[in-house]
Amino acid sequence: MTEQPSLSFFARLWLAFLCFWRVLFSRPFAQAVHPLSQAYDAGTLGAGSPTPALPKPEPTPVKVAPPPVLPPEREHASALVLLSMLQREGRLIDFLQENVASFPDADVGAAARIVHEGCRKVVQQYLSLKPVMTEGEGARVTVPAGFDAQRIRLTGNVAGQPPFAGSLKHQGWVTTEVKFPTVSPALDPRVLAPAEVELS
Template sequence: MEMRLMRLWLAVRCFFKALFHADFANQCLLLLNGTPATPDPVAVAPASAPTLLKSPRNDAITLLAALQREARFVDIVNESLDGYSDAQIGAAARDVLRDCGKVLARVFALRPVLEHAEGATVQVPAGYESECYRLTGDVSREPPFAGKLMHAGWQATKCDLPTWTGSGKGALVVAPAEVQLG
């Protein structure tokens, strides 16, 4: 019964609106003749966000390749150290570590999270970000905390990885095989 009342009310409203509004009357006439009052809207594809072309190479591989190319990092990590003395390993590691540090400085410009000497007493504020502080010891209390700095942490001030321009076939190659000819 309620649906009948709604239709009756709609008919009364349409009658008076058609009586006083010519445009509405014309639209009603088109509907009664089976023609849509307004043309079907043209389907417009939603504006898509610009697609970023994803490199076939993961950024971690690009970083590892830079560490290998500039510091021979993968070589020293994968080298069997059994046949070398501690002095030989230390001498080789010194060069690799120095060159790895140069790569990290260029790519990330690392700096300490806290500018205090290790062993200093530091304050951890209430509402601290857990990504910035790793608390050890008695953590049952509520912040703010005071504690001894065990490690100052590291944070990148930039991330400027080299752009890889190779093909998909070489996406997982960290260092190409070197072949001397002639």
């Protein structure tokens, strides 16, 4: 067995300083050193005796802070901003909040044309859309086995196993690109349209 090199006075002083604080503040370290101290005092631990391995200190678990909970207006800011743009360009909220049941059809049709034009502009500017199925409405189509139920909804007499054959009632729409602007933290997304005051 190779003899361990002797430590200098200053090395032993530094080691004593370190051990003092570790014994004082670390219970596992103190419990590991205590049997060595008793064995040395009893004479059973000599200079050539192997030093028992000290247990590795248990790593301190790192506490990960949970993500901050956003208020509803911040969590859904993009949707509120889209609604705000539909109001600004097409007066959509004004149209939906109005009771049109008592209006003549001609007035409702004229208002719907304005709303349609503005809302279409917003959708084309910020969203890229394409139909889920490219066949024309009314065309005969086949729905294969393993179809995506989110993209294709079956109606009518649904029985048996796919493939299914039927008539296309609606092409469906899927978003291929979203180009919403970044919502500034300084803005309150709950304000969909500010009140307008004309000064005289």
